[in-house]
Amino acid sequence: MTDAPGATPHAHPAPRAPAADRARDALRRVLGARPALVACAPGRVNLIGEHTDYNDGLVMPLALAQRCAAAAAPRDDGLLRLVAADLAPPGNVFEHDLDATPPDLRGRWQAYALGPAALCAALAGRRVGADVAIASDVPIGAGLSSSAAAEVAVASAVSSLWGVSLPPLDLARLCRRAEHGFAGVPCGLMDQMAAVFGREGHAMLIDCRDNRVEHVPLPRAGAAALVVADSGVRHSLAAGQYAARRAACAAAARALGLASLRDADEATINAADLPRERRDCALHVVRENERVRAFAAAVRAGDLPAAGARMNESHESLRDLYRVSCAELDALVCAARSVPGVFGSRMTGGGFGGCTVTLCAPRAVAPLLAALDDALRAAHGTPCRAFVAASSRGAHVLERL
Numbered sequence: 001m002t003d004a005p006g007a008t009p010h011a012h013p014a015p016r017a018p019a020a021d022r023a024r025d026a027l028r029r030v031l032g033a034r035p036a037l038v039a040c041a042p043g044r045v046n047l048i049g050e051h052t053d054y055n056d057g058l059v060m061p062l063a064l065a066q067r068c069a070a071a072a073a074p075r076d077d078g079l080l081r082l083v084a085a086d087l088a089p090p091g092n093v094f095e096h097d098l099d100a101t102p103p104d105l106r107g108r109w110q111a112y113a114l115g116p117a118a119l120c121a122a123l124a125g126r127r128v129g130a131d132v133a134i135a136s137d138v139p140i141g142a143g144l145s146s147s148a149a150a151e152v153a154v155a156s157a158v159s160s161l162w163g164v165s166l167p168p169l170d171l172a173r174l175c176r177r178a179e180h181g182f183a184g185v186p187c188g189l190m191d192q193m194a195a196v197f198g199r200e201g202h203a204m205l206i207d208c209r210d211n212r213v214e215h216v217p218l219p220r221a222g223a224a225a226l227v228v229a230d231s232g233v234r235h236s237l238a239a240g241q242y243a244a245r246r247a248a249c250a251a252a253a254r255a256l257g258l259a260s261l262r263d264a265d266e267a268t269i270n271a272a273d274l275p276r277e278r279r280d281c282a283l284h285v286v287r288e289n290e291r292v293r294a295f296a297a298a299v300r301a302g303d304l305p306a307a308g309a310r311m312n313e314s315h316e317s318l319r320d321l322y323r324v325s326c327a328e329l330d331a332l333v334c335a336a337r338s339v340p341g342v343f344g345s346r347m348t349g350g351g352f353g354g355c356t357v358t359l360c361a362p363r364a365v366a367p368l369l370a371a372l373d374d375a376l377r378a379a380h381g382t383p384c385r386a387f388v389a390a391s392s393r394g395a396h397v398l399e400r401l
Contacts, residue, residue: 019069020398022135026071026085030093033081033131034401036158038161041152041395042067044136045147045357046348047203048314049292053188055249055285056262056400058292061190062218062226063198064338065390068136069398070113070157075129077299080121082113087137092236098129106184111145115178116155122209124162128230132157139385141234143349147183148191151175156395168210171395172196182350186243198394205296209262216296218391224304224343227370229336230387233353245281247324260286263385284321287313305364307349308344308359315346324351328379332356335375339368359391 016022020038027033040265042063049059075081078099080235084092087109094110096102098121105111113134121128133156138146152175159166166174172192179185179192187244189208198206202215218224253261256272261282291310298306315333319325329347333356336345341364348357376384 005069015351016137019067019135019137020071022085023069023133023196026083026092026135027073027133028223029129030083030085030089031073031081031131031133035071035133036073036399038069038071038398039153039155039156039160039395040067040069040398041149041156041195042198042392043149044191044198045226045355045389046143046190046194047226047357047359048295048311048346049171049190049250049288050314050318050346050348050351050358051245051281051324052288053190053206053208054186054246054255054261057136057285057289059190059206059208060203060216060292060296061194061206062203062389062391063394064138064144065319066137066139066144067144067392068134068153070136070150070153072134072157072161073131073389074141074161075131076127077129078127079129080114081131082110083118083131083133084109084113085133091257104181109150111183112150112179115182116151116175117158118182119174119178120159120162120164120166123159123164123166126299128158128162130158130161134353139230139355141157141228141354143193143347143348143351143354144194144228147179147226148175148195149184149199150188151178152192152195152395156397160397168196168394169193194394196394197393200391201275202391203299207238207291209260216299219299219302219304222362223367224300225360226389227336227358227360227365227368227372227386228348228389229332229358229376229384231326231353231355232376232380232382233326233328241324241352243337245324248278248281249285252282256282262289280321280323284317284388289367295377304343304359304361311344311346311357318351326351328345328352328376329355329356331379331382332372333377336368337359339364339371 205214295310341361345358
């Protein structure tokens with residue numbers, strides 16, 4: 001959910017080569033290494049279920065076609081050399097001895113590559129090293145999990161390079177530990193799981209208590225479209241607001257005598273003497289879990305108006321109870337809902353900026369894009385970068401060279 005190397009919002013550059021090509025090229029050109037393999041992992045858009053993952057709740061993301069690629073070559077001297085293909089020198093190269101104490105990289109892109117690589121190296125059982133280049137098409141800081149895509153791509157590359165066996169759930173957990181320990185962001189497991197377990201044509205209904213994943217078929221392309229719109233407002237989840245909301249939830253659960261808010265209900269919350277912030281956060285989590293269940297059932301039944309209504313309710317709760325929306329996100333959601341053929345719209349991701357996601361009929365896509373652009377120009381003075389989301393498979397080794 002936080003920043004990793006990727007596209008610059010609103011820049012509208014000339015079309016770039018695919019991320020895998022950029023990563024391979026940077027490995028050769030900058031580090032002088034011949035790639036042994038290229039791994040990739042997708043970003044994600046969360047359709048519903050926000051700020052529930054770290055409360056043992058329910059979420060429903062899908063893996064995006066936009067992805068991060070990591071090209072890797074082995075070393076035998078214990079060094080990890082990293083290059084971010086999409087950044088200009090000198091900020092795009094980093095070197096670290098994997099036997100040494102890692103530096104404090106919080107707030108820097110290197111944390112999302114060094115973290116998973118260092119944890120994989122610790123599992124290798126021998127002295128290992130690598131040259132790794134990363135490139136990403138997942139927009140930075142937009143709430144589309146650019147960080148998790150980078151972590152999972154790097155972990156997939158170096159674990160394969162070093163012969164470290166990581167079952168899918170272990171891969172996701174390792175990358176979450178990396179984000180906690182190296183980036184300093186106390187995230188839940190949703191983003192990493194979405195990057196690992198994605199399946200084309202499906203969303204993922206994830207139970208964050210036991211990490212069960214159910215793949216839910218999405219409506220066919222002729223029946224519905226999902227449009228992701230970038231507000232252009234950037235956030236830093238490590239800056240404190242995300243951690244503050246998580247702490248409020250934990251405090252509410254303790255006050256209720258519960259291990260997590262997954263076990264709470266509205267009656268218990270309303271009867272307790274909770275400070276307003278903790279009460280509101282707890283109510284959001286309980287209601288959001290119910291919305292996820294209802295949304296999944298509506299999608300399975302093909303009831304798109306019902307699914308859209310749950311998205312609308314989710315946004316209003318995030319705005320009014322959890323208080324993680326912002327004026328630009330609210331403007332985009334309001335504009336989307338005014339377009340005929342739109343079923344529902346909400347902010348997605350950690351909040352305080354980032355993206356919205358809108359469920360609509362295919363005929364509504366063109367007028368929706370125009371309305372979103374008009375709204376963001378009025379609210380933020382910039383054009384709206386938006387796209388129709390396509391689902392994709394999760395992390396995998398794209399090629400061995």
